[in-house]
Amino acid sequence: MTTHWVAALPMYNVTPTHGALWRAFLQDVVTLAFGEDAANHVSLLDEPFGDLYGLWRRGDLxxxxTCGYPLVHELGSHVDVVATPMFDAHGCEGARYRSVIVVCSNGGAHAIDTLADCRGMRAAYNSEDSNSGMNALRHAVAPHARNGRFFASTVRTGSHLRSLGTIAEGGADVAAIDCVTFAYVQDDLPDLAKHVRVIGVTASAPGLPLIASRALGPERLSRVRDALDVALSADPERARRLRVTGFARLTRHDYAEIETLERDAIARGYATLA
Incomplete structure (x- = not known):
């Protein structure tokens, strides 16, 4: 049985401030779950986290x-779903979220009012294994595609923040951005947010799950779940800054919707964002 564990929250560190808030929250969760001796039982990993799949598959996690897309495709046999954060952000409903579809806010982009208007434009997306940046956008575009194509070109940026920057700098015209990330950008990076305009939203899906190694076991898993709730309520200002309102207890089965979005796009002949 593993006696030392690792923990890291890599997904919503949109700015250094958000990263520090999430790390402080994680430290509180660990302390609550393991007591004052927590440092002898758990190591908090530092950014950059490197190979995220390597992290997520660790037996001592x-x-x-993670994102729901890797969960349903790669991680199901390695992890348990601990909880799903609920956010106070436009596009979130309980433990569900959407992506906002954004275009450049100046110049000719003012003629763009719907996703259908984006035919022949350049799309930015964060990664091929992102539900919010790729899969949800692919699902939204699929009804408009012709012969498997809709955009003139696509560019992989590596993050939602870089996708927004790429649009702001003129390197792309449209992207789908996780609505929680977009809310954080509006809060802390308003100069970046003003460069884009929301023209729509994608289908909703279960939010980004908190996960643990299956080696954790039910007793420790229960302790971590309880610690999440206590740590959230212990610092209301931190919860407000992170826009977290609570944690839902979803299961791996709930995330099958993400595969349905993928299958629907493929059934329409639109297997790849293009």
Whole structure:
């Protein structure tokens, strides 16, 4: 049985401030779950986290966060779903979230009012394994595609923040941005947010799950779940800044919706964002 664990929350560190808030929250969760001796039982990993799949598959993973797309495709046999954060952000409903579809806010983009108007434009997306940046956008575009194509070109940026920057700098015209990330950008990076305009939203899906190694076991898993709730209520200002309102207890089965979005796009002949 593993006696030392690792923990890291890599998904919503949009700015250094958000990263520090999430790390402080994680430290509180670990302390609550293991007591004052927590440092002898758990190591908090530092950014950059490197290979996220390597992190998520670790047998000594106490707590991390992934996207629903890797969960249903790669991680199901390695992890348990601990909880799903609920956010106070436009596009979130309980433990569900959407992506906002954004275009450049100046110049000719003012003629763009719907996703259908984006035919022949350049799309930015964060990664091929992102539900919010790729899969949800692919699902939204699929009804408008012709012969498997809709955009003139696509560019992989590596993050939602870089996708927004790429649009702001003129390197792309449209992107789908996780609505929680977009809310954080509006809060802390208003100069970046003003460069884009929301023209729509994608289908909703279960939010980004908190996960743990299956080696954690039910007793420790229960302790971590309880610690999440206590740590959230212990610092209301931190919860407000992070826009977290609570944690839902979803299961791996709830995330099958993400595969349905993928299958629907493929059934329409739109297997790849193009």
């Amino acid at each position: 106490l707590l991390s966060q």
